[in-house]
Amino acid sequence: MGLISDELYESLNTNCKGEYLNINPSNSLCLQDVQTFKELLKGINKPHILEPKCKRFSPRPHQLFGERRSLDEKLHEPNNLPGLKCRNNWYKHSYHWADDDQVRDALNIRKGTIGKWERCATLQFQKMVTNSIPYHENLSSKGYRSLIYSGDHDKVVTFRSTQAWIKSLNYSIVDDWRAWTVDNQVAGYTRSYSNQITFATVKGAGHTAPEYKPRECLAMLTRWMSYQPL
Numbered sequence: 001m002g003l004i005s006d007e008l009y010e011s012l013n014t015n016c017k018g019e020y021l022n023i024n025p026s027n028s029l030c031l032q033d034v035q036t037f038k039e040l041l042k043g044i045n046k047p048h049i050l051e052p053k054c055k056r057f058s059p060r061p062h063q064l065f066g067e068r069r070s071l072d073e074k075l076h077e078p079n080n081l082p083g084l085k086c087r088n089n090w091y092k093h094s095y096h097w098a099d100d101d102q103v104r105d106a107l108n109i110r111k112g113t114i115g116k117w118e119r120c121a122t123l124q125f126q127k128m129v130t131n132s133i134p135y136h137e138n139l140s141s142k143g144y145r146s147l148i149y150s151g152d153h154d155k156v157v158t159f160r161s162t163q164a165w166i167k168s169l170n171y172s173i174v175d176d177w178r179a180w181t182v183d184n185q186v187a188g189y190t191r192s193y194s195n196q197i198t199f200a201t202v203k204g205a206g207h208t209a210p211e212y213k214p215r216e217c218l219a220m221l222t223r224w225m226s227y228q229p230l
Contacts, residue, residue, distance in 0.1 A: 001049060001153075004040055008033065046155040047087075048206025054086035091119055133165050140169070140195040147198050147224045151205030151212060152188065159201050171195055180220070180230035187216040190230045200230055 016023065016030040023030050045053040097103055098117035129135075140146060148166065150159035175192035180200060190200040202209040202216055210217040223230050 003044065003049070004037060008036060008040075012037065041155075044155065047208070048151070048212060049153050049155050051206070052086055054088050094119060133168065136165075137169055140171075140197055143196065145196040145198075145224075147200070147221070149188075149200040149202055149209055149217075149220065151207060151209040152201045152203055153205065154207040154209075156207045163199065166193065166197065166199055169193075169195075169197075171197060175229070182216045182219045187213070187219070192229075198224060198230065 012020070012030075012033045015027065015033050019030075020034055023034065025031075043053055045051045095117060104111075104114070136146065148162060150157065150162045152159050171193040173191060174194055175190075177189055177191045179186045180188055180190045186203060188201040188203045188205075190198065192198050200220060202213050202220070205212040205217070220230055
């Protein structure tokens, strides 16, 4: 993506040998390269590298209450919306949208079943799964189909990382790398493996691909669910 130089990339490969998290404290060259890498990318928006990096938005209810009127006014002035610089501003509006009674009626949400809507709600769990690869391997070996996709401008979980763990399963390639299209335009690239695994990139999408490319992702999912090639 042109974020680091070729020389730094080669130096990272040489000095770190693929280990960038649990670095040996005595490996000063690797530590130095990783620090340079982090410094170069600290101003990049990780969920989508082409979008501006803005302050993370995770409001408390009392923070939104005082802003309700001004936000509602903006929502009813379409000319204001295209000027929103940060995606986080849209997230702020989403709280009012999701709590609106008319919206909830349109979505057939039964009254009283859902309280105040919270984006990225914190879930209570007792076990942390740090590696899902064994689950994918188990399910795919039993014949369950899977569609695995990545936005190609996501730095949180890059498409290269996704490709790497799929390759670690050592499944043979059934349909090699090719473009998939929507309305005669390239929407991404796809490759199919044995045991019914389909991998796809979504061109121009970030971390949550359907958020950035809803039309393309709907087409992708519809084709896959209909047992059609992407």
